[in-house]
Amino acid sequence: MARRTTTSFVAVVLLGLVAAAATVSTSGRKFYDDDPIARVPESKSAVNAKELDIDLFFEYAFNLFVNASKTPSNTPAGNINTIDEVPDSSWFTNRIGSTPMTAAALAKGPNSDTPPAPEKWTLLREKSAGTNPGFTARDANGQTWFLQFDTPDFPEAGTAAVEINTKLFWALGYNQVETFVTSFDRSKVDIDSKATVKRPNGSRTPFTEDDITRVLERAARNADGTYRASAGRLLPGKVIGSFRYQGMRSDDPNDLVPHEDRRELRALRVFGAWTNLVDLKAGNTLDTLVEENGRVLVKHYLQDVGSSLGMANNEHEWDMGWEYYYDAPATKKRFLTYGFALSPWQTVPYTEYPSVHIFEGDAFDPTTWKPQTPVRAYIEMRADDAFWAARKVMAFTDELIRAAVHTGQFSDSAAEAHLASVLIKRRDKIGQAYLPAINPVVDPRLEANGALSFANAAVDPGFSEAPRAYRAQWFQFDNATGATRPIGDTEGAAPSMRAPGGLPGETGAYVEIDIAADSPAHPSWSHPVKTYFRRVADSWKLVGLERLP
Amino acid sequence: MRFRSTLALSLLASFALAAPVGAQDQPTAPEPTSRTALIEQAEQEKFDKLAPAAPGKAEAYVARISDAFLSGNMHLHAFWQNAYSGGGFTIGAGYLTYVSPYNLIDFRGSITGSGYKRLETEFIAPELFGRRGRLSVLGGWREATQVNFFGLGQTTKQEALTNYGFTQPYLSANLEVFPTRKLLTIGGGVELSQWRQEAGSGNSPSVENKYTPETLPGLGAQPVYLHTQATVGLDSRPARGYTRRGGYYAVTVHDYHDKDNAFGFNQVDYTAIQHIPILREAWVLAFRAYAQTTYDKSGQAVPFFLMPSFSGGSDLRAYDSWRLKDLNSLLLQGEWRATVNRFLEMALFYDAGKVAHQRSDLDLHGMKSDYGIGFRFHGPISTPLRIELAFGNEGYVLNFSASQVF
Numbered sequence: 031m032a033r034r035t036t037t038s039f040v041a042v043v044l045l046g047l048v049a050a051a052a053t054v055s056t057s058g059r060k061f062y063d064d065d066p067i068a069r070v071p072e073s074k075s076a077v078n079a080k081e082l083d084i085d086l087f088f089e090y091a092f093n094l095f096v097n098a099s100k101t102p103s104n105t106p107a108g109n110i111n112t113i114d115e116v117p118d119s120s121w122f123t124n125r126i127g128s129t130p131m132t133a134a135a136l137a138k139g140p141n142s143d144t145p146p147a148p149e150k151w152t153l154l155r156e157k158s159a160g161t162n163p164g165f166t167a168r169d170a171n172g173q174t175w176f177l178q179f180d181t182p183d184f185p186e187a188g189t190a191a192v193e194i195n196t197k198l199f200w201a202l203g204y205n206q207v208e209t210f211v212t213s214f215d216r217s218k219v220d221i222d223s224k225a226t227v228k229r230p231n232g233s234r235t236p237f238t239e240d241d242i243t244r245v246l247e248r249a250a251r252n253a254d255g256t257y258r259a260s261a262g263r264l265l266p267g268k269v270i271g272s273f274r275y276q277g278m279r280s281d282d283p284n285d286l287v288p289h290e291d292r293r294e295l296r297a298l299r300v301f302g303a304w305t306n307l308v309d310l311k312a313g314n315t316l317d318t319l320v321e322e323n324g325r326v327l328v329k330h331y332l333q334d335v336g337s338s339l340g341m342a343n344n345e346h347e348w349d350m351g352w353e354y355y356y357d358a359p360a361t362k363k364r365f366l367t368y369g370f371a372l373s374p375w376q377t378v379p380y381t382e383y384p385s386v387h388i389f390e391g392d393a394f395d396p397t398t399w400k401p402q403t404p405v406r407a408y409i410e411m412r413a414d415d416a417f418w419a420a421r422k423v424m425a426f427t428d429e430l431i432r433a434a435v436h437t438g439q440f441s442d443s444a445a446e447a448h449l450a451s452v453l454i455k456r457r458d459k460i461g462q463a464y465l466p467a468i469n470p471v472v473d474p475r476l477e478a479n480g481a482l483s484f485a486n487a488a489v490d491p492g493f494s495e496a497p498r499a500y501r502a503q504w505f506q507f508d509n510a511t512g513a514t515r516p517i518g519d520t521e522g523a524a525p526s527m528r529a530p531g532g533l534p535g536e537t538g539a540y541v542e543i544d545i546a547a548d549s550p551a552h553p554s555w556s557h558p559v560k561t562y563f564r565r566v567a568d569s570w571k572l573v574g575l576e577r578l579p
Numbered sequence: 580m581r582f583r584s585t586l587a588l589s590l591l592a593s594f595a596l597a598a599p600v601g602a603q604d605q606p607t608a609p610e611p612t613s614r615t616a617l618i619e620q621a622e623q624e625k626f627d628k629l630a631p632a633a634p635g636k637a638e639a640y641v642a643r644i645s646d647a648f649l650s651g652n653m654h655l656h657a658f659w660q661n662a663y664s665g666g667g668f669t670i671g672a673g674y675l676t677y678v679s680p681y682n683l684i685d686f687r688g689s690i691t692g693s694g695y696k697r698l699e700t701e702f703i704a705p706e707l708f709g710r711r712g713r714l715s716v717l718g719g720w721r722e723a724t725q726v727n728f729f730g731l732g733q734t735t736k737q738e739a740l741t742n743y744g745f746t747q748p749y750l751s752a753n754l755e756v757f758p759t760r761k762l763l764t765i766g767g768g769v770e771l772s773q774w775r776q777e778a779g780s781g782n783s784p785s786v787e788n789k790y791t792p793e794t795l796p797g798l799g800a801q802p803v804y805l806h807t808q809a810t811v812g813l814d815s816r817p818a819r820g821y822t823r824r825g826g827y828y829a830v831t832v833h834d835y836h837d838k839d840n841a842f843g844f845n846q847v848d849y850t851a852i853q854h855i856p857i858l859r860e861a862w863v864l865a866f867r868a869y870a871q872t873t874y875d876k877s878g879q880a881v882p883f884f885l886m887p888s889f890s891g892g893s894d895l896r897a898y899d900s901w902r903l904k905d906l907n908s909l910l911l912q913g914e915w916r917a918t919v920n921r922f923l924e925m926a927l928f929y930d931a932g933k934v935a936h937q938r939s940d941l942d943l944h945g946m947k948s949d950y951g952i953g954f955r956f957h958g959p960i961s962t963p964l965r966i967e968l969a970f971g972n973e974g975y976v977l978n979f980s981a982s983q984v985f
Contacts, residue, residue, distance in 0.1 A: 364920070
């Protein structure tokens with residue numbers, strides 16, 4: 031308790047210092063010439079970053095009994111640029127929603143053109159994490175892969191989930207492991223002479239034929255005796271453990287934003303809800319040391335995104351996605367009513383396919399979706415983070431979703447169609463929940479002739495009625511001091527309007543345009559989106575966008 | 580934490596708010612001229628203060644414990660099993676060590692407030708015959724100081740309570756085989772033991788003060804038994820220590836061979852357990868029927884202390900331990916369990932039991948019954964703590980147990 035108090039005190043003092051400095055500064059400028067940055071520089075070498083083990087039990091307990099009771103701090107995301115976007119970094123690469131994406135590109139995802147060669151597998155060691163059976167093995171080309179099989183009750187489901195979500199999360203911007211659906215034929219398997227398995231007594235002893243049998247007994251077997259597997263390629267670079275969803279690595283000079291304040295990690299609350307990625311934990315992430323442009327950087331991966339979609343790991347985990355492992359309100363409710371206060375997961379109907387299991391979109395509510403345990407970034411998501419994430423999700427067209435689902439290589443086309451339709455439904459639920467929640471003005475453009483146009487992310491896809499009117503307040507903006515001088519107000523029913531007279535024309539001039547909407551159904555839209563443009567040559571460049579304070 | 584807070588604010592300013600926060604605090608640093616330079620300056624500041632990434636003290640402590648569990652190096656463990664039912668609150672400990680990658684030996688002991696003691700060593704080979712068999716070899720000694728005895732039959736009175744003590748060295752081997760790895764179970768075992776009766780040390784009269792060897796078979800006897808048994812069953816439960824579905828149906832045949840041919844007998848146990856989940860396991864209806872029947876060998880008697888009975892904690896839960904005893908017994912139990920969360924369930928239960936001298940008298944008439952409520956703290960496959968409050972027509976009992984009821 032004492033430590034927390036001290037930390038809070040330091041934070042308050044520092045906040046005061048920041049405010050004071052900003053007030054008295056005469057040289058502080060709001061925008062630099064390179065704003066908005068598209069990529070974080072990550073200029074320092076992290077060559078000395080060492081492997082860090084994050085204990086699973088501690089993380090679970092901390093999430094369930096500390097994080098779950100935290101109220102969101104309402105801290106703005108710390109890694110956004112001046113136009114409210116996440117710049118590229120070792121964590122994230124802008125893809126869908128930022129650049130055009132074809133179905134073929136999505137289906138390829140992070141994969142190279144060299145899938146595993148399953149003509150021969152050489153087993154190296156057992157699979158040590160996760161519920162699905164598997165091995166670490168070398169293929170006929172000498173490449174190392176992490177093989178994961180389906181469980182007998184749900185053939186194709188687990189491997190399909192890995193394939194599909196790898197593509198979706200790659201498109202969303204996360205670093206993903208290359209994965210392919212492959213086959214495993216026991217008659218074409220060798221055991222590496224140095225392969226070992228960890229035994230219950232803690233020792234590692236040679237890998238045996240019975241160890242193969244032990245794993246394959248838990249795997250879905252094809253009619254021809256082979257096994258379908260998901261193969262994840264060994265990552266390049268040196269693995270140094272996992273990343274936490276809060277705090278920072280103290281040995282990575284480029285890790286400057288507390289992870290709970292990273293927008294792309296907060297956004298996993300939305301992306302996780304869409305794909306039912308319930309197993310948010312450090313153990314499903316990887317940090318690797320890689321050399322890029324002459325520097326050694328820590329590259330951050332989301333891995334094992336297969337605990338998702340229809341939750342085909344266990345036949346009876348009905349509460350996944352609906353409750354934390356330990357959920358105090360639900361516990362209290364059931365305890366006091368002897369279980370008669372039913373939770374949604376106890377009654378929601380499912381259309382079940384063995385290769386999908388339980389995944390639906392009708393009862394789905396993205397605002398109440400829950401992972402197994404609440405990581406801190408999940409707690410800290412704000413409305414503007416969710417808005418940003420929802421726009422990413424809405425950027426997936428039906429065609430793109432079907433293309434991603436097709437990579438699951440289902441033998442049952444009905445199951446494939448069902449899964450795609452559920453993802454489409456859940457996508458729309460996300461858009462409906464988060465896009466109208468705050469002022470949805472997006473993509474503002476100011477032409478050289480003073481024509482202002484923008485889009486409405488809630489109205490355009492049909493989630494909301496158009497507002498009665500848009501109102502814009504125009505200011506000259508002094509970038510050196512932050513001072514503003516009114517130019518005039520404009521109003522119109524359409525998302526476009528002409529600038530009032532008096533717009534500056536000299537290169538380097540700034541204007542601030544605060545755009546609000548008058549919608550009785552959405553009072554929050556009256557809070558303006560502040561946009562900032564800098565005059566460059568014969569045009570105006572968007573350099574700033576503030577959706578929420 | 581101080582370092583982190585500073586950086587958080589610095590970055591917030593660097594990326595979005597554009598206030599050059601460090602300008603006045605660090606007058607020697609040149610003012611960045613670009614956003615990129617501003618961030619690079621922050622990266623340089625952190626670079627100058629890099630520290631090894633390490634877990635906090637609490638996490639490191641938890642990690643050590645979990646590593647010990649997962650690495651097979653967790654040798655010490657608690658042991659809550661007492662020497663014999665009715666001994667009261669038990670404390671105990673064990674030392675477990677592997678003798679091969681899978682096989683282990685467990686040395687353990689326990690003692691209760693009433694002086695029940697148990698010391699034993701068990702060797703377990705859990706993965707025989709291609710993971711189709713499990714062998715247990717157990718040797719030990721136990722002492723019970725005040726075992727309840729209310730007389731024989733269904734109509735005995737509480738006031739008839741006497742007590743006795745015994746010590747017993749034992750050596751046994753049990754082999755359980757799962758030929759298909761699922762459902763079918765076959766088991767067999769052999770045990771060599773000696774029952775040495777002693778006067779009871781409880782508050783009630785010692786049994787020899789009220790009965791004689793002529794009125795109570797086996798009183799004062801010290802038989803040496805070679806006990807063999809065989810079981811065949813169908814087990815569809817996901818786990819024995821905790822389950823919400825599946826069933827178990829089994830028959831066990833026992834032969835108690837007395838070295839002196841005085842107290843030998845046969846016994847057959849019938850078990851039927853079924854768990855019926857309702858509404859995605861929101862509730863579970865659980866039922867158990869358990870019958871024990873004994874068969875005397877010509878000229879030999881079934882000793883009173885080995886007659887079928889109800890031990891209390893997991894059968895007739897509102898009654899004293901060993902409240903009913905006779906040559907045959909029938910127990911019927913029903914529970915309505917409610918899932919509270921993944922680790923806690925509640926249960927409303929009803930138990931009914933009957934003992935009879937004749938097997939033909941094992942019917943539903945005149946059964947003693949109780950009801951109550953229970954709370955079970957459990958994991959996916961075990962029940963570390965079960966707390967139950969049971970009410971019957973002889974009062975109420977608060978039970979604590981470290982195992983599933985059935």
